[in-house]
Amino acid sequence: MPNWVDGHPADSLSIKDRGLAYGDGLFETIAVRGGRPPLLEYHMARLADGCRRLGIPLDLQLMRTELVAFSAGLGEGVAKLMVTRGDGLRGYAPPPVALPRRILQSAAFPLYPENNAQQGVQLFPCSTRLAEQPMLAGLKHLNRLEQVLARAEWQDGEHAEGLMRDVSGRVIEGVFSNLFMVHDGVLLTADLSRCGVAGVMRAALLDSAKAQGLQVEVRDITYDEFIQADEVFLCNSLFGVWPVRSVTGHHWPVGPLTRKLQVIARDLLDI
Template identity: 50%
Template structure:
């Protein structure tokens, strides 16, 4: 079980968040889970960009200048070479009722955790995906951002407890592949890298953004489109990624509606992005 190493509220050590906080009452806020490498927040520019987008979408009156400083100061206190920082931003206190008028000031929490003890074989030999029955609802106003309401992901993750599955694949209500419960999905078709469109639901992960950003710099084309299960099953490689776990190749998957289990090798494209992520992020 992960142990919390420390919690800071608006730059000061704290033990708890106020009961009347809108983040606790309504999920009215955002969060980022950040890999800490040598006491620095990895991929911070991408986390910051997603936060800025989320703050604008939710109309939370918030300046990222102090938050950025607090994140860097707290990461300096991590005792290990690798770890995790969780940043939570809420609209603050506001009493009862959904109307946010008069709420605040904004609450900012930063928590430190040890680096997760993921099985090494998840990275080296790949994982088996669980076929989640929980589907994601369409809500373009919230799509992409990492808001505090993760109940769909909680329901999906409750569907399996067996250690044979490293992640669970989640579809939307139209039957398109969206993401895994805690990571984004990439597939390779005809040497073309493809990732699902997230304009209606799902989280635009920072590792996903890193791959899109670096592919563009290298002149490599990445298609962002609606991904069907048929496309997934005809892919030559599949992998999942997030900013903490990195990239895990997907070895096997069987959909509820598919008669046979599909298997994929760990291909050159997957290996390339695994190595690129290590070289850049450590």
Template identity: 65%
Template sequence: MQSWVDGHPAHALASLKDRGLAYGDGLFETVAVKAGQPLLLDLHLQRLANGCSRLAIAADQSLIRCELLAYAQAMGEGVLKLILTRGDSLRGYGVSPGAQPRRILQAGPAAAYPEANALQGIELFDCATRLAEQPLLAGLKHLNRLEQVIARSEWQDPTYAEGLMRDTSGRIIEGVFSNLFLVRDGVLVTADLQRCGVAGVMRAALLVEAERLAIPFHVTDISLEQLQQADELFVCNSVYGVWPVRAFADLSWPVGPLTRKLQSIARTLLDV
């Protein structure tokens, strides 16, 4: 399916003066689409609006919603990527007063991951790349993803379906393209993302569900020692849902009951 730029089908993605291309000045959302419906749409748009507010990008959120719904209906099934940039500017970091945000919509096929990832669990690669601590950008799904690009280039072995990333202080933060949860004594724990990391949409949805079901949870710093003491471990994102983690380095975990419960919830959230 053809990409849309600012609501219109386009062969070229954007102007060469676009600040997203020049500086990574923008945000993006990756949205699963089924039967013409964008899944977890409200959470995606809430994160986008928060990012626009923090980066002072004056985007029309109602227009974005309408275009996204129309594009998802046209594509039917697959993975939709929304890229929102600050728009064009001349040379230099300063923002042109009249810059108009640019909206780019792209369609891709439905993600095809091995069924074993969800059923039997995955093994995590220990990434050497560390996430820089920058509270001004923490949590945002901004276009600057070079840390993840470098981290993902560290392994080619298909044994590893995902990599584990820490920050420069050694705290456990997330996967390369997912968020991480551990379970200890029936309590769900996920990393505090106030210094770095991406506040994933599935992570947010699972925390809402945990609160609804009275599952105790903590959002806090996670150390390697806490990982070693965990009873269960899993990763999640808004495309594949939940994957149990069965191994990392010399550690291993069973696929536990709380992981299976939340996996089932995630599967429902990604169904229509």
């Protein structure tokens, strides 16, 4: 399927685009199944929040309409949606009147090993740390250099994901996923008010867990608390839930709450 730029098939961008020059924009990685994006409302809510916080005047209804049409044409696969502030002159100052650019790219689903979901994965302990910037925390903005550096730290097939901590050593997330833990029946995930990406699957699982009456806490998590967890799992909007079985000599079983949320994630993604 051809890529779209501003609602039309295209394979090129203006070299004046601020997304290219400064990472001035946002993106969403969206699973498409049966011609529809299952987590559409979560993606649109995060995009709306990001545009509000960055001051990008995106027509959200137009973006939704284009995304739905693009998904229908794609059928099955991954739609990557990028929104930039549009063209600008040299210099950091944003243009007084921004004309946001809407970009949609298609790709096949990544071929993850089935054992990742069935038996769990091993995490690589990344030395790259997430910097603290509350004004950008939670956003899926276009500048992902921390993740690029972290992902370059391992090349083997033994590790399926990397563990990312912040500059103070708190456990935050995976390189391309969010992280959950279970302690004494309580579902924990990191506070993302300083750094990290607030994933849509993370949001959907938190909503589902609360709706089912599970005890949920979103707060700072130390590394010592992390390795003492009863269960650990990762989630994102493409693979759903992967149990974590180990990191640097520490091991966890695939527990019942992980399996329960794994089924919920599959239902949310129409898998």
